[in-house]
Amino acid sequence: MQKRAVVVWGLVAALAAGPASAQKADVMHWWTSGGESRAVAVFAKEYDARGGTWVDDASVGPQAEHAAALNRIAGGNPPTAMQWNIGVAVRQLAEQGALAPLDDLAKKGNWLPNLPPLLVKNMSYNGQVIAVPVDLHGANWMFYSTKVFDELKMQPPKTWDELFAMAPKIKAAGYIPLAYGANAQQVDWLFEALLAGAGGKDLYRKVWVDHDAKAAGSADMVHVFDLMGKLRQYVDAGSPNRKWNDTLALVETNKAALMIVGDWAKGDFAAAGKKLGTDYGCQMAPGNQDAYVMTVDVFVFPKNSKPDQQAAQDKLAQLMMDPAVQTRFNAFKGALPARLDANIADLDACAQLGQKVISGGAANQLPNFALAFSPDTQGQIEDLLVNYWANAAASPAVAAKQLGTIIANESQ
Amino acid sequence: MPADRSVAVRRIASVRAAGSITAQARAGRPYRVRSLAAKLVLAPTVLVMLVCFYGSALWTVYISMTRSFLLPTYIFAGGAQYQRLFHTPRWQVAYGNMFLFGALDIAGTLFLGALLAVLLDRRVHFEGVFRTIMLYPLSISFIVTGLTWQWVLSPTIGFQHFVHGLGWTDFVFDWITRPDRAIYTLVFAGIWHQSGLIMAIMLAGLRGVDREIWRAIRVEGIPAWRAYISIILPMLRPLMVTCIVLIAIAVVKSYDLVVAMTNGGPGFSSDLPGKFVVDFEFERANIGQASAAATVMLGSVLAIVAPYLYFELARKNR
Numbered sequence: 001m002q003k004r005a006v007v008v009w010g011l012v013a014a015l016a017a018g019p020a021s022a023q024k025a026d027v028m029h030w031w032t033s034g035g036e037s038r039a040v041a042v043f044a045k046e047y048d049a050r051g052g053t054w055v056d057d058a059s060v061g062p063q064a065e066h067a068a069a070l071n072r073i074a075g076g077n078p079p080t081a082m083q084w085n086i087g088v089a090v091r092q093l094a095e096q097g098a099l100a101p102l103d104d105l106a107k108k109g110n111w112l113p114n115l116p117p118l119l120v121k122n123m124s125y126n127g128q129v130i131a132v133p134v135d136l137h138g139a140n141w142m143f144y145s146t147k148v149f150d151e152l153k154m155q156p157p158k159t160w161d162e163l164f165a166m167a168p169k170i171k172a173a174g175y176i177p178l179a180y181g182a183n184a185q186q187v188d189w190l191f192e193a194l195l196a197g198a199g200g201k202d203l204y205r206k207v208w209v210d211h212d213a214k215a216a217g218s219a220d221m222v223h224v225f226d227l228m229g230k231l232r233q234y235v236d237a238g239s240p241n242r243k244w245n246d247t248l249a250l251v252e253t254n255k256a257a258l259m260i261v262g263d264w265a266k267g268d269f270a271a272a273g274k275k276l277g278t279d280y281g282c283q284m285a286p287g288n289q290d291a292y293v294m295t296v297d298v299f300v301f302p303k304n305s306k307p308d309q310q311a312a313q314d315k316l317a318q319l320m321m322d323p324a325v326q327t328r329f330n331a332f333k334g335a336l337p338a339r340l341d342a343n344i345a346d347l348d349a350c351a352q353l354g355q356k357v358i359s360g361g362a363a364n365q366l367p368n369f370a371l372a373f374s375p376d377t378q379g380q381i382e383d384l385l386v387n388y389w390a391n392a393a394a395s396p397a398v399a400a401k402q403l404g405t406i407i408a409n410e411s412q
Numbered sequence: 413m414p415a416d417r418s419v420a421v422r423r424i425a426s427v428r429a430a431g432s433i434t435a436q437a438r439a440g441r442p443y444r445v446r447s448l449a450a451k452l453v454l455a456p457t458v459l460v461m462l463v464c465f466y467g468s469a470l471w472t473v474y475i476s477m478t479r480s481f482l483l484p485t486y487i488f489a490g491g492a493q494y495q496r497l498f499h500t501p502r503w504q505v506a507y508g509n510m511f512l513f514g515a516l517d518i519a520g521t522l523f524l525g526a527l528l529a530v531l532l533d534r535r536v537h538f539e540g541v542f543r544t545i546m547l548y549p550l551s552i553s554f555i556v557t558g559l560t561w562q563w564v565l566s567p568t569i570g571f572q573h574f575v576h577g578l579g580w581t582d583f584v585f586d587w588i589t590r591p592d593r594a595i596y597t598l599v600f601a602g603i604w605h606q607s608g609l610i611m612a613i614m615l616a617g618l619r620g621v622d623r624e625i626w627r628a629i630r631v632e633g634i635p636a637w638r639a640y641i642s643i644i645l646p647m648l649r650p651l652m653v654t655c656i657v658l659i660a661i662a663v664v665k666s667y668d669l670v671v672a673m674t675n676g677g678p679g680f681s682s683d684l685p686g687k688f689v690v691d692f693e694f695e696r697a698n699i700g701q702a703s704a705a706a707t708v709m710l711g712s713v714l715a716i717v718a719p720y721l722y723f724e725l726a727r728k729n730r
Contacts, residue, residue, distance in 0.1 A: 063694055089697070092482055182678060238568030240589040240678040376481070379696040383502045383680055390591045390679030 023052045023312035027299075029083035030065045032058050035267030039332035046319050052312060069302075073098055078302035080312050086122050086131060086296040087370030093300065094125035100301045100310075101128040102317055109321050114341040116358060118365045119296060131298040132320050135335035138354050139368050140193040140285045140293040143265045144258035145251050146278065148175050156258065160198045160227055160286045167234045170257045177234035179256035181242030182389050184382040186261075188369050191228065191385055193260045196366060197287025199224040204291070207407065208372040217404025225388065225396035232392055240390070251280065260285050262295060263350060266334040282350040284357060292357045293366045296338065373410075380406045469710065476703035484699055493704035503705060506676075506683040509595050510712070513602070513684065514663040520603040521659050522652065525610025530640050532611070533618040543615070547608040554605065558672025561601040562588065591681035594674050598666075598682055601673060606662060610655050617651040618644065653724050657717075664713055685709045 025047060031040045037058075044054040057079060059065035069082045084090050093099055106112055106129040112120050115133065123131040144156045152173055157163035167177040180186060196204045199220050206215035215221070236250070248265055250256035252272045259265070266276070274280050284291070299320060301313045319325055326337035327344055336354050337344065344351055357364050369378045384406065388399045479489040497503050528546055532539055549557065564570045565588040575583040587593035621644055629639045645652075667686035670676060676683035685705060693702035 067694070092697075096483075183675060236568060237586060237589060238566055241562075241675045375696045376692075376698040376701075379691065379698075383500075386677065387501070387679035387681075390677065390681060 023308055023315060024055055025052055025080040025312045025316050026055045026057055027081045027083075027316070028057045028059065028065055028069050028079045030059045030062050031083070032060060033267065034271050035332050035334060039329050042325065042329045042332065043316075043320060046322075046325050047316060050315060050319060052315055073302050078304055080304070080309055081299045081301050081316050084131070084298055084300055085370050086119070086133060086298045087368075087372075088374045089370070090131055090298065090300060091122070091125055092374075094130045098302055099125075099130045100303045100313060101130060102132065102301065103128050105129075105314060105317050105321075109318060111321055111339075114323075114339050116294070116338075116340065116365050117362045118294060118367060118371070119338065122296075122367075122371055123298060131300045132317050133296050133298045133338035134320050134326060135297050135330050135333050136292075136338050136354075136358065137262050137264060137295040137297075137335040138284075138292045138357075139189050139262040139295045140196060140260070140288045140291060140366075141263050141265070141350070141354075142193075142258055142260055142283050142285045142288075143248070143251060143269070144281050144283070145254045145256065146281050147254045148257045149281075156281065156283055157286045158283075158289070160194065163286050164227075164230065171234060175254075176236045176250060176256035177258075178231055179247050179250040179259035180231070180235045180239055181244060181247035182235075182240045182386065183242070184386055186244055186247065187382065187385040187389060188378075189262065190231075190260050191224075192293050192366075192368065193285035193288055194224050194228055196291040196293065197285055198227050201291055201363070201366065204366055207403075208367055211372075211407055211410060213404045213408035216407040217401050221400040221403060222396045225399045228389070229392070229394070229396055232389065263334050263354065266348070266350065267332075276348055276350065282353070284353070290357060290360055290364050291366050292354060292364055293368050294371065295368045296371075297335075377406065377410050472703045473707050473710075475699060476707045478700065480700040480703070482697045482699070489700075493700045494708070497701060497704045497708070500701075502680045502683060503685075503688060505680055506685050506688045507708070507712075509683060510663070510685050510709075513595060513598055513666070514660065516596070516599045517602040517606075517663050518656060518659045520599060521606045521610055522655060524603055524607040525655065526614050526645065526652075528607065528611040529614035529618055532615055534636070543612070546611055549605045550608045552605070554666075554668040555672045557601055557605050558669045561597065561604075562673045565597055588674060589678060591678045594678060594682040598670060598673060598684075601669060602662070602666070605669075606659055609658070613651055613655055614648065617648040621647065650724075653721075657721075660713075660717065664709065 027043075029040060031037055040056075040058075044056060047054045059068055062085065065083065069079060072078055084093075111129070115123075116136070119133050119136075123129060123133055142156065148170070149156055152166075152170060152175075154166055154169070157166060163177075170177040180190065192204075195207070203215055203218070203220050203224075206212040207221075236256070239247075244261060245268055248259055248261060248268050249272070251259050252269060252274055263282070266282075269276070269280055276282065299316070301317065304310060304313065321339065323337060323339045323342035326339055327342045327346065330337050330344075330351070331347060336347070336351055336358065340355075340359065344355055369381070372378075373381065381403065384399065384402050388394045475484055476493050477489060477491070479485055479487045479492070532542060536542065552560075565585070567573065567584075567586040567589060572583060572585045575585075588597045625643070625647075626639075629643065634643075665686055666684050667690060670682060670684050670687050674682040676687055685708075689702050689705045689709070692698045692705065
């Protein structure tokens with residue numbers, strides 16, 4: 001009896017000690033959908049192959065992850081790494097001194113020269129690298145039903161004017177011209193695509209990068225709001241508060257002609273069994289042929305005093321910035337590798353197109369909401385946009401003026 | 413066997429004796445000692461109340477008067493947060509909605525709940541079945557309630573779609589997608605969800621009414637509807653106060669219903685203060701605004717509930 005207990009406890013001790021010696025990496029993320037979890041498995045397998053032990057710590061949605069991660073940092077038990085959307089929020093984390101600097105690794109891996117300049121600016125704080133970007137999503141894509149456009153013998157629109165010219169015909173043929181669900185998330189994508197495509201990249205940069213209140217209230221902005229208002233008549237009655245994947249289903253089932261949505265839509269098309277080229281097509285949004293509104297996932301590494309955790313963080317950061325690993329990851333994620341030197345020959349046609357736009361240089365790389373504004377300012381603009389959309393009688397001039405006021409009063 | 417029984421008898425006897433001794437001791441012990449024991453037992457609860465409820469509420473009020481943004485800071489800012497709050501169009505809508513939604517929800521739920529209770533009180537057949545059916549919505553969470561009503565009310569998949577399918581293609585019922593009507597759809601769902609509970613409470617009260625009163629009513633030849641309105645329901649006034657407080661609490665803390673059903677939309681036309689606070693606290697990382705909004709909520713509730721409760725309690729004491 002006694003002897004058996006000793007053996008059992010010995011086994012338990014051996015099991016407990018085993019994984020601890022192989023650097024355990026506790027990684028928090030919110031990638032739970034089909035494509036996403038296959039993507040994150042690429043990192044997990046690679047980490048295990050390099051001699052570590054990956055402990056998967058997935059949350060449902062960013063808010064749950066952020067809350068859990070911040071609680072763990074505050075409680076003195078930080079995760080090895082945690083996913084975040086790059087932007088002002090990551091900088092604020094760095095301001096609190098919560099993140100480990102990654103400068104040595106960045107130099108060793110030659111990271112910075114191989115990343116888009118806009119990213120480099122946003123993944124650094126006080127001249128130190130504090131985040132590892134793993135993908136480059138574009139928010140300003142247009143995904144369309146090839147069946148609808150073939151049937152109507154039309155080409156997908158290259159400009160907003162073209163779209164407005166063909167929308168009545170699409171509607172007359174019994175299709176929904178624009179698949180759109182009126183909520184904060186989708187109004188962000190639509191407005192960014194309109195601002196870059198109809199307002200122009202200069203205006204976009206003035207407002208989103210320089211936070212120029214005068215440009216935000218200018219006549220050009222009134223024009224953007226005016227166009228947005230004219231789009232109301234081309235969406236269906238079920239639009240208010242419809243989730244983006246339900247909205248995309250309208251394109252998947254050929255009920256709607258097109259949707260302005262980021263390249264994460266590809267995962268949904270794949271899940272619905274639709275093929276790129278035969279069932280659906282991708283293009284940059286109208287007027288956005290030389291603009292890429294970047295939406296980037298990063299991993300940050302909370303400061304940790306334990307040497308084995310530091311070693312685990314180094315190993316993780318290096319593999320996440322490995323160009324080959326990034327390509328394999330993004331084959332499932334649907335985005336581009338953040339590293340521009342990654343070989344993407346195996347990725348699909350949309351990725352090739354996106355890469356071409358990004359390699360056009362810094363002029364083509366635009367920040368999305370999260371990169372441009374604090375969550376508070378983003379929220380105020382979203383309130384303005386959803387309210388403007390919901391009220392058909394709202395005046396574009398007043399909306400532009402209100403946008404100018406929000407930018408002028410920014411609390412940051 | 414007999415030995416066992418005698419043991420049992422003796423044990424019961426001794427227990428009884430011990431009981432009477434403690435009873436004697438209790439009666440003999442001075443009041444202060446007894447109250448000390450009670451106080452000690454209550455202390456943790458009171459402490460939790462003071463720190464977690466009142467402490468947090470006071471802290472929130474305090475934070476609302478500072479410049480707090482992403483994290484709490486203690487730099488005094490006076491009424492700056494309130495100034496911004498009351499100039500925020502979304503807050504104006506949400507705050508107004510609380511009163512509109514609250515008034516309609518309380519009135520509607522109370523009316524429907526009382527009506528159902530009175531109908532059941534008339535000793536209908538299959539009362540148990542009806543009671544279960546009407547109480548059922550309450551067992552469903554607000555999230556599920558909201559989602560279900562969202563589907564039912566959605567013009568493209570719900571009721572309107574169904575009627576179109578039957579051939580009436582002119583039929584329009586799209587309130588949930590109209591900024592000027594969406595708040596009323598929340599009222600429907602709220603009434604549907606809560607009237608079963610109110611019915612159960614009122615029914616219990618109606619069953620407690622003295623038979624003699626009913627006999628007197630019958631003797632006087634008063635019609636049933638008149639008896640309910642003028643005699644029976646006024647007797648249940650304390651129960652109604654309970655019901656109103658219960659519904660009012662549900663109104664003020666409404667969050668899940670609006671998130672699941674309209675998410676505050678279209679635009680922010682059906683927003684409620686609870687959602688406003690949570691959005692600012694967690695999504696927008698603006699503690700100052702969230703605290704100011706929460707403080708205004710608390711103040712409004714106190715301003716309405718305190719005089720009402722005071723009035724009702726004063727009536728009772730008289």
